[in-house]
Amino acid sequence: MKLPEQIEAQRIILKHYTKPTFKLAEDLFKIVDESRETLCEWLPWVDSTNSKEDEFANYLLPSQEKWENGVGFNYIIYKKETKKILGVVTLFNIKEKLQSGEIGYWLSDSATGFGFMQEAVRALEKIAFENGINRIVIKNDTLNFRSINVAKRCGYILEGVLRQNSWNEHKGCLYDTNIWSKLKSDWEKE
Numbered sequence: 001m002k003l004p005e006q007i008e009a010q011r012i013i014l015k016h017y018t019k020p021t022f023k024l025a026e027d028l029f030k031i032v033d034e035s036r037e038t039l040c041e042w043l044p045w046v047d048s049t050n051s052k053e054d055e056f057a058n059y060l061l062p063s064q065e066k067w068e069n070g071v072g073f074n075y076i077i078y079k080k081e082t083k084k085i086l087g088v089v090t091l092f093n094i095k096e097k098l099q100s101g102e103i104g105y106w107l108s109d110s111a112t113g114f115g116f117m118q119e120a121v122r123a124l125e126k127i128a129f130e131n132g133i134n135r136i137v138i139k140n141d142t143l144n145f146r147s148i149n150v151a152k153r154c155g156y157i158l159e160g161v162l163r164q165n166s167w168n169e170h171k172g173c174l175y176d177t178n179i180w181s182k183l184k185s186d187w188e189k190e
């Protein structure tokens, strides 16, 4: 499967970089670091991302490999008006035979509360459904209300809850996971 390197929406642009640079790692690390307290509550990789080198080696390079292998498509979200980085949205866990994938996301603290993630998810799912994906899943902690609202507001259907199936390293506790999905046929009816 292949997806475009750039996806344009109303207020935002999603960009993939075929050759990630240290400058990009630096810019991305800056906003991760600024929003660390919020992000680390829900995203396991934040605690081990402590420099632009970590960002480059642990995120940008592996993402690039996944892109090349067609199993993961990560996009940096930019605000069109200011060209500022707002966060990241990714279509990953691609299973070609099942035509399925999962969407994951995060925004910097200063970019939350404006509907940018709903716009990003909707733009990415459109491209995914148009390029051979039939089923998209969103997973979130049952206490992550902001993430839950994104799934709900984007029209994803709650399939069920996996009880105490994951470990939150940061909080040191087990948590329940919501499984949301949207099928291409759901999207076509919207």
Ligand SMILES: CC(C)(COP(=O)(O)OP(=O)(O)OC[C@H]1O[C@@H](n2cnc3c(N)ncnc32)[C@H](O)[C@@H]1OP(=O)(O)O)[C@@H](O)C(=O)NCCC(=O)NCCS
Pocket: 038, 039, 042, 043, 105, 106, 107, 108, 111, 112, 113, 114, 115, 116, 117, 118, 119, 139, 140, 141, 144, 146, 147, 149, 150
């Ligand atoms: C999850 C996360 C991306 C959600 O961000 P968010 O800003 O709440 O989501 P959206 O961008 O869709 O914005 C929705 C909010 O913008 C408001 N909004 C303002 N203008 C809007 C517009 N034009 N369109 C839609 N919503 C708008 C909505 O009312 C809503 O606010 P509310 O929830 O207080 O009512 C963010 O909280 C985050 O990064 N969290 C930490 C990382 C994380 O948990 N990632 C997910 C792991 S599963």
